[in-house]
Amino acid sequence: MTNQRNTRSSLLAAIILGISTLAFTAQAEFSEIADLTISGWVDFVYTNAQSDAPSGGPADPNPGDKNDLGLSEVELNFLLDFGGGLSGQIDIDYEDGQTHDIELERAFLTYTLDDGESPVSIELGRVLSWMGSESADVVNLHQVSYSLGSAIIPEYQDGLRLNYQGEGFSLGGAILDGVFDTDNDADDLGYELQATIDTVENVTLFLGYASEENDAAGGDDPTLFNVWASLQATEDVLVVLEWIDASDHNDGTTVADRESYSAMVNVSVSDVLGFTGRFSNLDVDNGAESDEYSIAAIYEVHEHLELLLEYRNDSVDGVADTDTIALEALLTF
Numbered sequence: 001m002t003n004q005r006n007t008r009s010s011l012l013a014a015i016i017l018g019i020s021t022l023a024f025t026a027q028a029e030f031s032e033i034a035d036l037t038i039s040g041w042v043d044f045v046y047t048n049a050q051s052d053a054p055s056g057g058p059a060d061p062n063p064g065d066k067n068d069l070g071l072s073e074v075e076l077n078f079l080l081d082f083g084g085g086l087s088g089q090i091d092i093d094y095e096d097g098q099t100h101d102i103e104l105e106r107a108f109l110t111y112t113l114d115d116g117e118s119p120v121s122i123e124l125g126r127v128l129s130w131m132g133s134e135s136a137d138v139v140n141l142h143q144v145s146y147s148l149g150s151a152i153i154p155e156y157q158d159g160l161r162l163n164y165q166g167e168g169f170s171l172g173g174a175i176l177d178g179v180f181d182t183d184n185d186a187d188d189l190g191y192e193l194q195a196t197i198d199t200v201e202n203v204t205l206f207l208g209y210a211s212e213e214n215d216a217a218g219g220d221d222p223t224l225f226n227v228w229a230s231l232q233a234t235e236d237v238l239v240v241l242e243w244i245d246a247s248d249h250n251d252g253t254t255v256a257d258r259e260s261y262s263a264m265v266n267v268s269v270s271d272v273l274g275f276t277g278r279f280s281n282l283d284v285d286n287g288a289e290s291d292e293y294s295i296a297a298i299y300e301v302h303e304h305l306e307l308l309l310e311y312r313n314d315s316v317d318g319v320a321d322t323d324t325i326a327l328e329a330l331l332t333f
Helices: 002-030 148-152
Strands: 035-051 064-083 085-093 100-114 120-128 155-165 169-176 189-195 203-210 222-236 238-249 253-266 274-283 289-302 303-314 320-332
Touching: 148 238, 148 253, 148 274, 148 289, 155 189
Parallel strands: none
Antiparallel strands: 035 064, 035 320, 064 085, 085 100, 100 120, 120 155, 155 169, 169 189, 189 203, 203 222, 222 238, 238 253, 253 274, 274 289, 289 303, 303 320
């Protein structure tokens, strides 16, 4: 097992080094065609979880004291600007513990009409769902972990999106190969609609709807409603409230209606120190109800390095209670 880990780590390092070398070489040669910007991050995490779940129980098949330490994620983002309203993005991601450790996470083109002057733009390719107040990218989180509702939020999808950016609002519609199950099958399509309103200063309201024509696990067509609002109460205080309702959602094991709500408060104490508190709930129809609360501290060691410390408690009604402490080092570039 150790040799496999070393081999995999060496292969990952070689691939990332090779991609980076090619990218930086191409950046100079590519400059006459498009502007190329490269960014990304390296995420290293230690976690300690203590659970009272019964052995083999649904909440935790390995109860007791568990420790994990290692590289969690590495991502490289390639941003392309061809001018005239045409741009693109390619994201390559390594995430430890996944079936495919290294994958093409996103790859899409964006064309803004009228040489970039129009409020209308078109996106084509593999994109990230509009749904959810929490970013899928760890660099944009205020904590180490995700809320319970993130489990029912769609992720990456293939398709076509149309965007309209107005004054104080934006609208969007998407036709996709699937919302919850992206299988490259154009026979069973998925759809997303979104409206974002920020006409009131320091307040953003998001309304989202998603639907998929077919679910391989059976049941009716799965749908999702997502509403969240953020308030920048002061220069140093951010409040986010969210509600998610998913009907006939398939989690890979069962098909059921799921509902979640959450509240998050982030407070910046100084330019380098901040604290975050969050509560989230997930209720599964004819199943267990889960609650989570967490407290996190963020310290900026360097412009490109953050340390995050988080305490989290998860409670599954009638099943288990788990306490988790996580320490994260996040390097951005």
